[in-house]
Amino acid sequence: MSYYSQATFFTSAPDISHLKDDTGIEVAFAGRSNAGKSSALNTLTRQKNLARTSKTPGRTQLINVFELEENRRLVDLPGYGYAKVPMAMKLKWQRSLGEYLQKRKSLKGIVVLMDIRHPFKDLDQDLIQWAVDAGLPVLALLTKSDKLKSGKRKAQLLMARDASLAFMGDVTVHTFSALNRQGLPELESILDNWFGRIEAPEADSEA
Template sequence: MNPLYHRTQFLLSTLEFARDVPDTGFEVAFVGRSNVGKSSAINAITNQKALARASKTPGRTQQLVFFQVDAQRRLVDLPGYGFAKASGQAQERWRKALEDYFQHRKCLKGVFLLMDIRHPLTAIDRLMIEWCHRLQRPLHVLLTKADKLNYGPAKNTLLKVQQSLGLSCQLFSATQKLGIDSAHAMLDRWFEIE
Protein backbone atom coordinates (compact mmCIF):
# COMPACT_ATOMS: atom_id res chain seq x y z
CA MET A 1 0.00 0.00 0.00
CA ASN A 2 1.39 3.38 -1.00
CA PRO A 3 0.74 6.10 1.63
CA LEU A 4 1.24 8.77 -1.07
CA TYR A 5 -2.41 8.27 -2.12
CA HIS A 6 -3.63 9.00 1.42
CA ARG A 7 -2.52 12.63 0.99
CA THR A 8 -4.72 13.19 -2.07
CA GLN A 9 -6.77 16.41 -1.98
CA PHE A 10 -9.68 17.83 -3.97
CA LEU A 11 -8.42 20.19 -6.68
CA LEU A 12 -11.47 21.33 -8.70
CA SER A 13 -14.56 20.32 -10.69
CA THR A 14 -14.87 21.55 -14.27
CA LEU A 15 -15.98 20.81 -17.81
CA GLU A 16 -13.36 23.32 -19.03
CA PHE A 17 -10.37 21.16 -18.07
CA ALA A 18 -8.16 22.36 -20.94
CA ARG A 19 -8.41 25.88 -19.52
CA ASP A 20 -8.51 25.04 -15.80
CA VAL A 21 -5.97 22.21 -15.36
CA PRO A 22 -2.59 22.26 -17.16
CA ASP A 23 -1.99 19.23 -19.41
CA THR A 24 1.21 18.29 -17.59
CA GLY A 25 2.34 15.53 -15.29
CA PHE A 26 0.28 12.35 -14.92
CA GLU A 27 -3.46 11.71 -14.69
CA VAL A 28 -5.42 8.52 -14.09
CA ALA A 29 -9.16 8.60 -14.78
CA PHE A 30 -12.00 6.64 -13.18
CA VAL A 31 -14.91 5.89 -15.50
CA GLY A 32 -17.99 3.68 -15.37
CA ARG A 33 -21.75 3.56 -15.25
CA SER A 34 -23.51 5.74 -12.72
CA ASN A 35 -23.97 3.94 -9.40
CA VAL A 36 -21.02 1.59 -9.99
CA GLY A 37 -19.05 2.99 -7.05
CA LYS A 38 -16.49 5.37 -8.58
CA SER A 39 -16.56 7.81 -5.67
CA SER A 40 -16.43 4.98 -3.12
CA ALA A 41 -13.45 3.45 -4.97
CA ILE A 42 -11.56 6.75 -4.97
CA ASN A 43 -12.29 7.19 -1.25
CA ALA A 44 -11.09 3.64 -0.48
CA ILE A 45 -7.93 3.99 -2.61
CA THR A 46 -7.05 7.29 -0.90
CA ASN A 47 -8.10 5.99 2.55
CA GLN A 48 -10.46 8.95 3.01
CA LYS A 49 -14.14 8.86 3.91
CA ALA A 50 -15.43 11.82 1.92
CA LEU A 51 -12.80 12.98 -0.57
CA ALA A 52 -15.03 12.05 -3.51
CA ARG A 53 -18.70 12.64 -2.85
CA ALA A 54 -20.65 9.39 -2.97
CA SER A 55 -24.39 9.73 -3.44
CA LYS A 56 -27.42 7.49 -3.32
CA THR A 57 -28.68 9.38 -6.39
CA PRO A 58 -27.04 8.02 -9.57
CA GLY A 59 -25.42 10.49 -11.93
CA ARG A 60 -24.44 13.16 -9.38
CA THR A 61 -20.95 13.67 -10.84
CA GLN A 62 -21.74 16.08 -13.68
CA GLN A 63 -18.27 17.49 -14.24
CA LEU A 64 -14.73 16.16 -14.37
CA VAL A 65 -13.54 16.15 -10.75
CA PHE A 66 -9.77 16.49 -10.29
CA PHE A 67 -7.91 15.33 -7.18
CA GLN A 68 -4.27 16.27 -6.54
CA VAL A 69 -2.07 13.36 -5.40
CA ASP A 70 1.09 15.45 -5.51
CA ALA A 71 2.45 18.31 -7.62
CA GLN A 72 2.68 16.10 -10.74
CA ARG A 73 -0.06 13.47 -10.27
CA ARG A 74 -3.86 13.65 -10.33
CA LEU A 75 -6.87 11.33 -10.12
CA VAL A 76 -9.90 12.28 -12.22
CA ASP A 77 -13.47 11.21 -11.47
CA LEU A 78 -15.40 11.31 -14.76
CA PRO A 79 -19.19 11.67 -15.04
CA GLY A 80 -20.94 8.31 -14.86
CA TYR A 81 -22.78 7.07 -17.90
CA GLY A 82 -26.16 5.37 -18.06
CA PHE A 83 -28.41 6.91 -15.41
CA ALA A 84 -28.05 10.67 -15.53
CA LYS A 85 -31.34 12.51 -15.09
CA ALA A 86 -30.25 15.64 -16.91
CA SER A 87 -31.41 17.56 -19.93
CA GLY A 88 -30.27 16.48 -23.37
CA GLN A 89 -28.25 19.68 -23.57
CA ALA A 90 -26.40 18.91 -20.31
CA GLN A 91 -25.71 15.33 -21.38
CA GLU A 92 -24.35 16.58 -24.71
CA ARG A 93 -21.95 18.92 -22.84
CA TRP A 94 -20.70 15.99 -20.73
CA ARG A 95 -20.31 13.77 -23.79
CA LYS A 96 -18.30 16.45 -25.60
CA ALA A 97 -16.11 17.09 -22.54
CA LEU A 98 -15.40 13.35 -22.10
CA GLU A 99 -14.63 12.96 -25.80
CA ASP A 100 -12.22 15.91 -25.70
CA TYR A 101 -10.62 14.60 -22.52
CA PHE A 102 -9.97 11.09 -23.86
CA GLN A 103 -8.85 12.27 -27.30
CA HIS A 104 -6.63 15.20 -26.41
CA ARG A 105 -5.37 14.88 -22.84
CA LYS A 106 -1.67 14.08 -23.19
CA CYS A 107 -1.10 13.55 -19.44
CA LEU A 108 -3.78 10.82 -19.23
CA LYS A 109 -1.69 7.71 -18.48
CA GLY A 110 -4.37 5.17 -17.61
CA VAL A 111 -8.07 4.50 -17.08
CA PHE A 112 -9.74 2.52 -14.34
CA LEU A 113 -12.97 1.16 -15.84
CA LEU A 114 -15.34 0.26 -13.01
CA MET A 115 -18.05 -2.34 -13.51
CA ASP A 116 -20.47 -3.71 -10.92
CA ILE A 117 -19.50 -7.37 -10.57
CA ARG A 118 -23.19 -8.32 -10.66
CA HIS A 119 -23.71 -6.57 -14.03
CA PRO A 120 -20.40 -6.58 -15.94
CA LEU A 121 -19.82 -5.96 -19.62
CA THR A 122 -22.92 -3.97 -20.46
CA ALA A 123 -23.17 -2.65 -24.02
CA ILE A 124 -22.06 0.79 -22.90
CA ASP A 125 -19.07 -0.68 -21.00
CA ARG A 126 -18.02 -2.44 -24.21
CA LEU A 127 -18.30 0.84 -26.12
CA MET A 128 -16.04 2.53 -23.55
CA ILE A 129 -13.51 -0.33 -23.88
CA GLU A 130 -13.53 -0.05 -27.70
CA TRP A 131 -13.15 3.71 -27.44
CA CYS A 132 -10.16 3.44 -25.08
CA HIS A 133 -8.54 0.83 -27.35
CA ARG A 134 -9.04 3.02 -30.40
CA LEU A 135 -7.47 5.98 -28.58
CA GLN A 136 -4.71 3.76 -27.13
CA ARG A 137 -5.61 4.54 -23.53
CA PRO A 138 -4.40 1.82 -21.13
CA LEU A 139 -7.27 0.20 -19.22
CA HIS A 140 -7.55 -1.70 -15.96
CA VAL A 141 -10.94 -3.08 -14.88
CA LEU A 142 -12.16 -2.89 -11.29
CA LEU A 143 -15.05 -5.27 -10.67
CA THR A 144 -16.66 -3.31 -7.86
CA LYS A 145 -19.02 -4.44 -5.10
CA ALA A 146 -17.24 -7.81 -5.00
CA ASP A 147 -18.49 -8.20 -1.41
CA LYS A 148 -22.02 -8.66 -2.82
CA LEU A 149 -21.05 -12.12 -4.17
CA ASN A 150 -19.52 -15.14 -2.48
CA TYR A 151 -15.86 -15.73 -3.34
CA GLY A 152 -16.50 -18.56 -5.85
CA PRO A 153 -19.01 -16.68 -8.03
CA ALA A 154 -16.92 -13.50 -7.77
CA LYS A 155 -13.79 -15.36 -8.96
CA ASN A 156 -15.76 -16.98 -11.82
CA THR A 157 -17.03 -13.57 -12.95
CA LEU A 158 -13.48 -12.18 -12.81
CA LEU A 159 -12.19 -15.05 -14.99
CA LYS A 160 -15.02 -14.62 -17.52
CA VAL A 161 -14.39 -10.89 -17.82
CA GLN A 162 -10.61 -11.42 -18.18
CA GLN A 163 -11.15 -14.04 -20.90
CA SER A 164 -13.73 -11.92 -22.71
CA LEU A 165 -11.65 -8.74 -22.73
CA GLY A 166 -8.02 -9.82 -22.54
CA LEU A 167 -7.46 -6.90 -20.12
CA SER A 168 -6.02 -6.67 -16.65
CA CYS A 169 -8.91 -6.99 -14.19
CA GLN A 170 -9.34 -7.33 -10.45
CA LEU A 171 -11.94 -7.77 -7.76
CA PHE A 172 -12.64 -4.65 -5.72
CA SER A 173 -14.77 -3.79 -2.70
CA ALA A 174 -14.64 -0.34 -1.16
CA THR A 175 -16.54 -1.46 1.94
CA GLN A 176 -14.24 -4.43 2.65
CA LYS A 177 -11.06 -2.70 1.38
CA LEU A 178 -10.56 -5.56 -1.09
CA GLY A 179 -8.17 -4.92 -3.97
CA ILE A 180 -6.66 -1.66 -2.75
CA ASP A 181 -3.05 -2.93 -2.90
CA SER A 182 -3.56 -4.06 -6.52
CA ALA A 183 -5.13 -0.70 -7.44
CA HIS A 184 -2.17 1.10 -5.80
CA ALA A 185 0.26 -1.07 -7.79
CA MET A 186 -1.48 -0.09 -11.04
CA LEU A 187 -1.42 3.59 -10.05
CA ASP A 188 2.29 3.30 -9.20
CA ARG A 189 2.91 1.91 -12.68
CA TRP A 190 0.92 4.59 -14.51
CA PHE A 191 2.32 7.36 -12.30
CA GLU A 192 5.88 6.00 -12.81
CA ILE A 193 6.50 5.63 -9.10
CA GLU A 194 9.43 3.34 -8.26
Protein backbone atom coordinates in the same frame (compact mmCIF):
# COMPACT_ATOMS: atom_id res chain seq x y z
CA MET B 1 1.09 5.82 5.01
CA SER B 2 -0.24 5.16 1.52
CA TYR B 3 0.94 7.41 -1.30
CA TYR B 4 -2.71 7.94 -2.24
CA SER B 5 -3.80 9.10 1.21
CA GLN B 6 -2.17 12.47 0.51
CA ALA B 7 -4.74 13.25 -2.20
CA THR B 8 -6.33 16.68 -1.84
CA PHE B 9 -9.07 18.41 -3.80
CA PHE B 10 -7.56 20.47 -6.61
CA THR B 11 -10.35 21.76 -8.86
CA SER B 12 -13.75 21.06 -10.44
CA ALA B 13 -14.64 21.65 -14.06
CA PRO B 14 -18.04 21.60 -15.80
CA ASP B 15 -16.60 19.82 -18.82
CA ILE B 16 -13.38 18.58 -20.40
CA SER B 17 -12.60 21.88 -22.11
CA HIS B 18 -12.28 23.64 -18.75
CA LEU B 19 -9.55 21.33 -17.47
CA LYS B 20 -6.20 23.05 -17.25
CA ASP B 21 -2.66 21.89 -16.47
CA ASP B 22 -2.28 19.29 -19.19
CA THR B 23 1.16 18.39 -17.86
CA GLY B 24 2.56 15.65 -15.66
CA ILE B 25 0.54 12.46 -15.14
CA GLU B 26 -3.13 11.93 -14.40
CA VAL B 27 -5.29 8.83 -14.07
CA ALA B 28 -9.04 9.02 -14.63
CA PHE B 29 -11.80 7.08 -12.88
CA ALA B 30 -15.02 6.52 -14.80
CA GLY B 31 -18.07 4.32 -14.52
CA ARG B 32 -21.82 4.06 -14.42
CA SER B 33 -23.42 6.24 -11.79
CA ASN B 34 -24.15 3.28 -9.51
CA ALA B 35 -20.84 1.45 -9.94
CA GLY B 36 -19.33 2.62 -6.63
CA LYS B 37 -16.77 5.04 -8.08
CA SER B 38 -16.81 7.52 -5.20
CA SER B 39 -16.53 4.72 -2.65
CA ALA B 40 -13.55 3.26 -4.51
CA LEU B 41 -11.77 6.63 -4.59
CA ASN B 42 -12.43 7.17 -0.90
CA THR B 43 -11.10 3.68 -0.11
CA LEU B 44 -8.01 4.25 -2.25
CA THR B 45 -7.21 7.57 -0.55
CA ARG B 46 -8.19 6.44 2.97
CA GLN B 47 -10.51 9.45 3.19
CA LYS B 48 -14.21 9.17 3.94
CA ASN B 49 -15.39 12.21 2.02
CA LEU B 50 -12.78 13.07 -0.60
CA ALA B 51 -15.09 11.95 -3.40
CA ARG B 52 -18.63 12.86 -2.45
CA THR B 53 -21.05 9.94 -2.54
CA SER B 54 -24.63 10.78 -3.40
CA LYS B 55 -27.82 8.95 -2.47
CA THR B 56 -28.99 9.82 -5.98
CA PRO B 57 -26.59 8.26 -8.50
CA GLY B 58 -25.70 10.53 -11.37
CA ARG B 59 -26.35 13.79 -9.57
CA THR B 60 -22.74 14.96 -9.69
CA GLN B 61 -21.96 16.13 -13.21
CA LEU B 62 -18.68 17.94 -12.50
CA ILE B 63 -15.21 16.64 -13.26
CA ASN B 64 -13.35 16.60 -9.95
CA VAL B 65 -9.55 16.64 -9.86
CA PHE B 66 -7.49 15.55 -6.85
CA GLU B 67 -3.78 16.26 -6.54
CA LEU B 68 -1.36 13.68 -5.13
CA GLU B 69 1.72 15.83 -5.55
CA GLU B 70 2.84 18.34 -8.11
CA ASN B 71 1.98 17.06 -11.60
CA ARG B 72 0.32 13.89 -10.27
CA ARG B 73 -3.49 13.84 -10.31
CA LEU B 74 -6.53 11.59 -9.93
CA VAL B 75 -9.52 12.65 -12.07
CA ASP B 76 -13.07 11.70 -11.07
CA LEU B 77 -15.24 11.79 -14.19
CA PRO B 78 -19.05 12.16 -13.90
CA GLY B 79 -20.99 8.93 -13.72
CA TYR B 80 -22.86 7.87 -16.83
CA GLY B 81 -25.81 5.71 -17.82
CA TYR B 82 -28.16 6.50 -14.94
CA ALA B 83 -28.63 10.23 -14.53
CA LYS B 84 -31.93 11.62 -15.75
CA VAL B 85 -30.48 14.26 -18.03
CA PRO B 86 -31.57 15.30 -21.53
CA MET B 87 -30.26 13.21 -24.41
CA ALA B 88 -28.51 16.26 -25.90
CA MET B 89 -26.51 16.63 -22.68
CA LYS B 90 -25.59 12.95 -22.70
CA LEU B 91 -24.38 13.19 -26.29
CA LYS B 92 -22.36 16.33 -25.51
CA TRP B 93 -20.72 14.54 -22.59
CA GLN B 94 -19.91 11.49 -24.71
CA ARG B 95 -18.24 13.69 -27.33
CA SER B 96 -16.27 15.53 -24.64
CA LEU B 97 -15.20 12.25 -23.05
CA GLY B 98 -13.99 10.86 -26.35
CA GLU B 99 -12.02 14.05 -26.95
CA TYR B 100 -10.52 13.87 -23.46
CA LEU B 101 -9.35 10.30 -23.97
CA GLN B 102 -7.85 11.06 -27.36
CA LYS B 103 -6.26 14.46 -26.76
CA ARG B 104 -5.36 14.73 -23.07
CA LYS B 105 -1.58 14.38 -23.10
CA SER B 106 -1.19 13.91 -19.33
CA LEU B 107 -3.72 11.06 -19.19
CA LYS B 108 -1.77 7.84 -18.66
CA GLY B 109 -4.52 5.37 -17.80
CA ILE B 110 -8.21 5.00 -17.04
CA VAL B 111 -9.96 2.95 -14.37
CA VAL B 112 -13.40 1.84 -15.56
CA LEU B 113 -15.53 0.74 -12.62
CA MET B 114 -18.32 -1.77 -13.14
CA ASP B 115 -20.58 -3.61 -10.72
CA ILE B 116 -19.23 -7.18 -10.72
CA ARG B 117 -22.79 -8.46 -11.14
CA HIS B 118 -23.35 -6.40 -14.32
CA PRO B 119 -20.04 -5.88 -16.15
CA PHE B 120 -19.40 -4.63 -19.67
CA LYS B 121 -22.68 -2.91 -20.44
CA ASP B 122 -22.83 -0.95 -23.70
CA LEU B 123 -21.53 2.35 -22.33
CA ASP B 124 -18.74 0.56 -20.46
CA GLN B 125 -17.67 -1.13 -23.67
CA ASP B 126 -17.79 2.17 -25.58
CA LEU B 127 -15.57 3.84 -23.00
CA ILE B 128 -13.04 1.01 -22.94
CA GLN B 129 -12.92 0.89 -26.74
CA TRP B 130 -12.35 4.67 -26.90
CA ALA B 131 -9.46 4.30 -24.46
CA VAL B 132 -7.93 1.37 -26.35
CA ASP B 133 -8.23 3.27 -29.63
CA ALA B 134 -6.41 6.17 -27.98
CA GLY B 135 -3.60 3.84 -26.91
CA LEU B 136 -4.40 4.08 -23.19
CA PRO B 137 -4.14 1.23 -20.70
CA VAL B 138 -7.41 0.35 -18.97
CA LEU B 139 -8.10 -1.21 -15.58
CA ALA B 140 -11.58 -2.70 -15.57
CA LEU B 141 -12.38 -2.77 -11.86
CA LEU B 142 -15.23 -5.09 -10.87
CA THR B 143 -16.65 -3.36 -7.81
CA LYS B 144 -18.89 -4.62 -4.99
CA SER B 145 -17.12 -7.99 -5.05
CA ASP B 146 -18.27 -8.56 -1.46
CA LYS B 147 -21.79 -9.07 -2.85
CA LEU B 148 -20.74 -12.43 -4.28
CA LYS B 149 -19.43 -15.59 -2.64
CA SER B 150 -15.89 -16.64 -3.50
CA GLY B 151 -16.76 -19.16 -6.20
CA LYS B 152 -19.15 -16.84 -8.02
CA ARG B 153 -16.71 -13.94 -7.69
CA LYS B 154 -13.91 -15.93 -9.31
CA ALA B 155 -16.24 -17.11 -12.07
CA GLN B 156 -17.27 -13.52 -12.83
CA LEU B 157 -13.63 -12.45 -12.86
CA LEU B 158 -12.64 -15.17 -15.32
CA MET B 159 -15.64 -14.38 -17.53
CA ALA B 160 -14.79 -10.67 -17.51
CA ARG B 161 -11.14 -11.34 -18.32
CA ASP B 162 -12.21 -13.49 -21.24
CA ALA B 163 -14.57 -10.74 -22.47
CA SER B 164 -11.82 -8.12 -22.17
CA LEU B 165 -9.77 -9.89 -24.86
CA ALA B 166 -12.23 -8.64 -27.49
CA PHE B 167 -10.98 -5.07 -27.06
CA MET B 168 -7.58 -6.05 -28.46
CA GLY B 169 -5.81 -3.62 -26.14
CA ASP B 170 -4.09 -3.17 -22.78
CA VAL B 171 -7.10 -4.05 -20.62
CA THR B 172 -6.55 -5.54 -17.16
CA VAL B 173 -9.42 -6.87 -15.02
CA HIS B 174 -9.47 -7.06 -11.21
CA THR B 175 -12.13 -7.39 -8.53
CA PHE B 176 -12.60 -4.77 -5.81
CA SER B 177 -14.63 -4.13 -2.68
CA ALA B 178 -14.74 -0.78 -0.92
CA LEU B 179 -16.34 -2.54 2.04
CA ASN B 180 -13.51 -4.93 2.89
CA ARG B 181 -10.72 -3.47 0.69
CA GLN B 182 -10.43 -6.66 -1.36
CA GLY B 183 -8.43 -5.80 -4.47
CA LEU B 184 -6.96 -2.59 -3.05
CA PRO B 185 -3.32 -3.78 -3.32
CA GLU B 186 -3.85 -4.68 -6.99
CA LEU B 187 -5.43 -1.29 -7.70
CA GLU B 188 -2.57 0.54 -6.00
CA SER B 189 0.03 -1.54 -7.83
CA ILE B 190 -1.40 -0.69 -11.25
CA LEU B 191 -1.72 3.00 -10.37
CA ASP B 192 1.87 2.99 -9.08
CA ASN B 193 2.93 1.69 -12.48
CA TRP B 194 0.95 4.32 -14.36
CA PHE B 195 2.34 7.08 -12.18
CA GLY B 196 5.85 5.78 -12.85
CA ARG B 197 6.46 4.65 -9.28
CA ILE B 198 7.04 0.89 -9.85
CA GLU B 199 7.27 -1.75 -12.55
CA ALA B 200 4.12 -3.42 -13.88
CA PRO B 201 2.39 -5.75 -11.36
CA GLU B 202 2.24 -9.50 -11.53
CA ALA B 203 -0.98 -11.53 -11.49
CA ASP B 204 -3.83 -10.87 -9.11
CA SER B 205 -4.70 -12.64 -5.88
CA GLU B 206 -8.05 -13.87 -7.27
CA ALA B 207 -6.46 -15.58 -10.26
